Amino acid sequence: MEALLSGEHAVNDIVERLDIHQSGVSRHLRILHEAGFVRVRPEGARRLYSLRPEPFRALDAWLTQYRSLWEARLDKLGEALERKHKARGAARKDSKS
Amino acid sequence: MSTPPASAKRTIALERTYRASIEDVWELWTTKEGIESWWGPGGFTVTVQKLELRVGGELDYTMTATAAPQVEFMKRAGMPLDNKSRITFKEIMRPSRLVYAHSVGFVPGIEQYSVDTVLELSQSGPNVHLILTIEAMHDEVWTERAVMGWKSELEKLAKKLSA
Numbered sequence: 001m002e003a004l005l006s007g008e009h010a011v012n013d014i015v016e017r018l019d020i021h022q023s024g025v026s027r028h029l030r031i032l033h034e035a036g037f038v039r040v041r042p043e044g045a046r047r048l049y050s051l052r053p054e055p056f057r058a059l060d061a062w063l064t065q066y067r068s069l070w071e072a073r074l075d076k077l078g079e080a081l082e083r084k085h086k087a088r089g090a091a092r093k094d095s096k097s
Numbered sequence: 098m099s100t101p102p103a104s105a106k107r108t109i110a111l112e113r114t115y116r117a118s119i120e121d122v123w124e125l126w127t128t129k130e131g132i133e134s135w136w137g138p139g140g141f142t143v144t145v146q147k148l149e150l151r152v153g154g155e156l157d158y159t160m161t162a163t164a165a166p167q168v169e170f171m172k173r174a175g176m177p178l179d180n181k182s183r184i185t186f187k188e189i190m191r192p193s194r195l196v197y198a199h200s201v202g203f204v205p206g207i208e209q210y211s212v213d214t215v216l217e218l219s220q221s222g223p224n225v226h227l228i229l230t231i232e233a234m235h236d237e238v239w240t241e242r243a244v245m246g247w248k249s250e251l252e253k254l255a256k257k258l259s260a
C-alpha cells in the first residue's frame with residue numbers, strides 16, 4: 001500500500017522495492033483491488049497499479065464531520081461553564097445577604 | 098510499513114480558552130451530571146449509563162435525538178434515534194490530563210471504529226486552556242480491516258471452490 005503512495009507502479013517495481021515474492025505482491029494487490037483501494041490499468045503487457053482516492057476521501061469527510069461535532073460541543077462546554085460560574089456567583093450573593 | 102507517511106495519520110487538534118477554573122472543567126468532563134449537561138450536540142440529549150473513572154474503566158452513554166428537526170433527520174437517514182457509545186479510560190491525571198479511547202459506531206460500512214482522544218487542561222490566571230487531540234485510526238489499520246473482511250470472503254470462496 002505504501003509503495004503505491006509515490007504513484008503508479010507495475011508489480012515488478014513493487015516486488016523490487018519491498019523485497020517480497022511476486023506471488024505475495026500480486027495476491028495483495030488483487031485483494032486491495034477487489035476491496036476498492038487500488039485501481040489497475042493495462043499498459044502494453046504490463047499492468048499498472050495505483051491507489052484510488054475514494055476510500056481515503058470517505059475517511060477525510062468523516063473526520064471533517066467529527067471535527068465540527070467537537071467544535072459545537074466545545075461551544076456548549078463554554079456555555080455550561082458560564083452557567084456554573086453564574087450559579088456560583090448567585091450563591092455567593094445569597095450567602096452575603 | 099514501519100514508518101507511516103505523515104498523510105496516513107489523521108489527527109484533529111482543537112484548542113480553546115475558557116474563563117473558568119480547571120476543577121470546573123474537569124468536573125464537566127468526568128461526572129454524570131457534568132457530561133449530561135453539555136456533551137450532546139444541538140437537538141440531542143446524552144444520558145450516562147455507566148461511569149467508572151479509573152484506568153481501564155468505562156463510560157457508556159446514549160445520545161438521543163430529541164428536537165423535532167434532528168428526529169426527522171435521523172429517521173430520514175434510516176438511523177436509530179438512540180446511539181450508544183463507549184469510552185474506555187486510558188490515563189487519568191486529575192485535573193490536567195485525560196486519555197481515552199472512544200468507540201464510535203457510525204462510520205458507513207464499518208461497525209466499530211475507535212478514536213483515541215487526549216484532553217489536556219492548564220490554568221493560567223483566570224483562564225483554562227484546553228487542548229483536545231483526536232487521532233483517528235491510521236489509514237493502514239482502516240484499510241487492513243476492509244482488506245481482512247475481503248480476505249475472509251475470498252477464503253470462503255476458495256473453500257467452496259475446492260470442495
